[in-house]
Amino acid sequence: QAVRQLQDELRPAxxxxxxxxxxxxxxxxxxxxxxxxxxxxxxxxxxxxxxMNPVGVxxxxxxxxxxxxxxxxxxxxxxxxxxxxxxxAVFDRSxxxxxxxxxxxxxxxxxxxxxxxxxxxxxxxxxxxxxVVIVKCLLNVSYxxxxxxxxxxxxxxxxxWKFSDADxxxxxxxxxxxxxxGAVIGRTSTELAPWHVVPADRKWYRNWAVxxxxxDALSELH
Numbered sequence: 367q368a369v370r371q372l373q374d375e376l377r378p379a380x381x382x383x384x385x386x387x388x389x390x391x392x393x394x395x396x397x398x399x400x401x402x403x404x405x406x407x408x409x410x411x412x413x414x415x416x417x418m419n420p421v422g423v424x425x426x427x428x429x430x431x432x433x434x435x436x437x438x439x440x441x442x443x444x445x446x447x448x449x450x451x452x453x454x455a456v457f458d459r460s461x462x463x464x465x466x467x468x469x470x471x472x473x474x475x476x477x478x479x480x481x482x483x484x485x486x487x488x489x490x491x492x493x494x495x496x497x498v499v500i501v502k503c504l505l506n507v508s509y510x511x512x513x514x515x516x517x518x519x520x521x522x523x524x525x526x527w528k529f530s531d532a533d534x535x536x537x538x539x540x541x542x543x544x545x546x547x548g549a550v551i552g553r554t555s556t557e558l559a560p561w562h563v564v565p566a567d568r569k570w571y572r573n574w575a576v577x578x579x580x581x582d583a584l585s586e587l588h
Contacts, residue, residue, distance in 0.1 A: 368574040376577040377417035383584035384418040384454060391451040393587055394498045397580060398460045401505030402543055403536045404515035405566045407458045410505065413573040414580065415456050424449055427458040430467075440464040440482060441489055448498070461486055462550060469546040470539050483553050490559045500559040501583045503576050504551060505566040509540055 387393060397415070399407040415423060426447035435443050441461055449455035465482045490500055507515075516537070519525045536543065555561040562579050566572040 369570045372413075372570075372574045372577055376574070376581060377414075380414070380417045380577060380581050380584070381419065383581060384422060387454065387584060387587065388419065388422040388452045390587070392497060394449040394451060395454045395583065395587075396449060396493070396498060396500050397454065397456045398462070398500065398502040399456065399458055399505060399576075400460055400462050400502070401566065402507055402512065402547075404512045404519075405505035405507040406569060406572050407505060409569060410503075410573060410576050411456060411458060413569075414577045415454075417577070418454065422452060423454050423456060425456045425458065428460055428463055431464070441485065444489075448493075461489070462554070465550050466543070466546045469550070470542045483550060486554055487556065490554070490556070494558045499583055499587065501580055502555075502559060502561045503579060504547070504561055504563045505572060505576075506563050507566045511567040513537070 387395060399410055401407055411425060415425065424447065428443065428447075431440070431443070441464075444457075444461045447455060447457070465479055465486065468482075469476075469479045493500060551561050551563075562575075564572055564575045564579075
């Protein structure tokens with residue numbers, strides 16, 4: 367039933383709400399999709415974000431920073447990807463990578479990680495004050511389901527391109543990633559920019575939930 371609702375109701379409603387956003391150039395929306403490898407960030411974009419007019423959508427993927435990006439403030443690459451007035455920007459991973467990954471791999475001290483979390487809070491507060499709506503979705507995949515998705519990437523030829531050594535590192539550091547996510551998400555779920563934790567083991571539910579959350583945010587713009 368939820369799959370049918372996504373197709374028959376939520377996707378058309380998202381398209382209409384997005385068209386209204388494009389017509390009102392004083393507002394901007396950022397959809398943050400954060401989660402461990404194989405949690406379904408790209409799948410969510412495929413099944414949810416594709417419902418909207420591509421002219422008014424900007425999708426950015428934030429992986430490991432380049433050497434040039436590491437030489438600048440960590441939020442600089444995020445600022446360059448922010449939406450123009452009337453646009454929806456979708457972040458496949460986000461500024462949270464720059465707090466969570468260093469916390470796990472201990473490339474940065476606790477003081478630097480804490481400073482980055484504080485900077486993220488101030489950054490989001492400034493965005494909201496400037497009229498930006500921030501919709502943050504944490505796609506929460508279980509340990510067992512992630513294993514099955516990794517194995518699927520190895521078994522199916524058309525999915526092997528998705529597999530990388532980073533997937534193995536995620537498995538080895540699972541408990542550390544979970545702890546880091548818990549700490550960072552807890553400190554950055556604010557009244558102005560709350561987190562939505564979306565169970566991601568069932569893809570149909572993940573897609574339906576993110577579509578509903580995004581539609582609610584767009585509808586509240588009136």
